[in-house]
Amino acid sequence: MTVKLSLATLPDLPANVARPDYDRASLRAGIVHFGVGNFHRSHQAVYLDELLNSGQGHDWAIVGAGVFDGEKAGRARLAEQDWLTTVVEQDSGHMSARVTAAMVDFLMPGDAAAIIERLADPAIRIVSLTITEGGYFIDPASGLFNPTHPDIVADARNIAAPKTVFGIILAGLRRRRQDGIVPFTVMSCDNIPHNGRVTADAVIGLARLVDESFADWVRDTVAFPNSMVDRITPATTDRERGILASDFGVDDNWPVFCEPFKQWVMEDRFTDGRPALEKVGVQFVHDVAPFELMKIRILNGGHATIAYPAGLMDIHFVHEAMENPLVRAFLAKLEREEIMPTVPPVPGVVLEEYCQLIERRFSNPKIGDTVRRLCLDGSNRQPKFIIPTIADRLEAGGGITGLALESALWCRYCFGTTDSGAVIEPNDPNWTRLQATARAAREAPGAWLAMEDIYGEVGKSAPFAAAFAHGLDALWALGTGETLTRYLGDSL
Structure with missing residues (x-):
């Protein structure tokens, strides 16, 4: 017998399921969050739930958008259960479930007028974002905001009825300026280098297309703190719903499964206050950049390192990839020889210990993270997680054999078949283009690097182009396993 999750059934939940210590009815909204997905509900919402459980921050509840x-x-799934979420943490020696209630409403997606009205409410002091790496209208090659994107141009022409996240945020700020209300903080929680600056570039860049004086006001009065966020959180499937029902007796439309580890490092820069998140483990620092670079290169770059060889060898789960000696050794060698040397010292962190922690987290057999999820959206992730590392290695005159092989593995994956001949279903917003280019690159490897919007100057480097071509040729001639074997033996 399972209990259908709702506010009314909280008292009926099994004893092994933790539930809120606070009265949800007593909460007041202070945050509007765009991008209510699994990561947000396993990370920011969990930190807030912990703060609310301590008896503090009850005016910082979340409204989804x-x-x-x-x-x-x-x-719709969350509405049926009063916006509650069951969060299940698990690794090889631990499994626990808790119901979080930090969200008090979820505005209808796409209803810009209703969202802008909520953003104009003085009670809303933070607008937060988890809209994925691809949601910031960034030119991959330059890393800068692209003001010519059709969606941005359309919002600039009709900012009263915007369609994009940044247009809606800007419309909300415009209302607050007109009404004499202190602007809210805009807080990105996405895995993007300098995510606060990137968010500011998007909001201010759009504002400049609308009104220069308004853009200057946003620049001078709105805070965009940088942050580093970290928690491995796979997608929810019937597998996770079934485990929750059988092991904990809870019927949840959209539970979140995640690892026990979580981290949040943030600049303490807000326009109108913030929750006391330092009391529940958030680290506030003057400069997030060292932590951010470490995480993006070692963890996110590490995910990319294991994703494509595992995908080509028909490995389904991430922990199974780490059980494969070739994939695990490829990760270890590439991290220590080419990725970690590009990471400057981080206050209070020993990089080798951090790398070992990442390897243990990737190896968690309970998390159920899939290789396909790691392979997703390479056209947005590679320019952020891998290509800058290549650029730094080239500038320093360091070796790039492993990084070139990682890029060749991505190209080979985008061809659309595994080594066994199994079809790889489209796994990128730009899949059609990537697949056509990967097929051309089989005979002419330079075609892949000619995607200047992705590779920029790196694609024009003769040493990188030679190493990439050699790696791609090896993958087609030898297969993934033998290519990795030769790389690991320094004979590729």
């Missing part, structure tokens, strides 16, 4: 029709399905 979104801009895409696809987000309506998630909203």
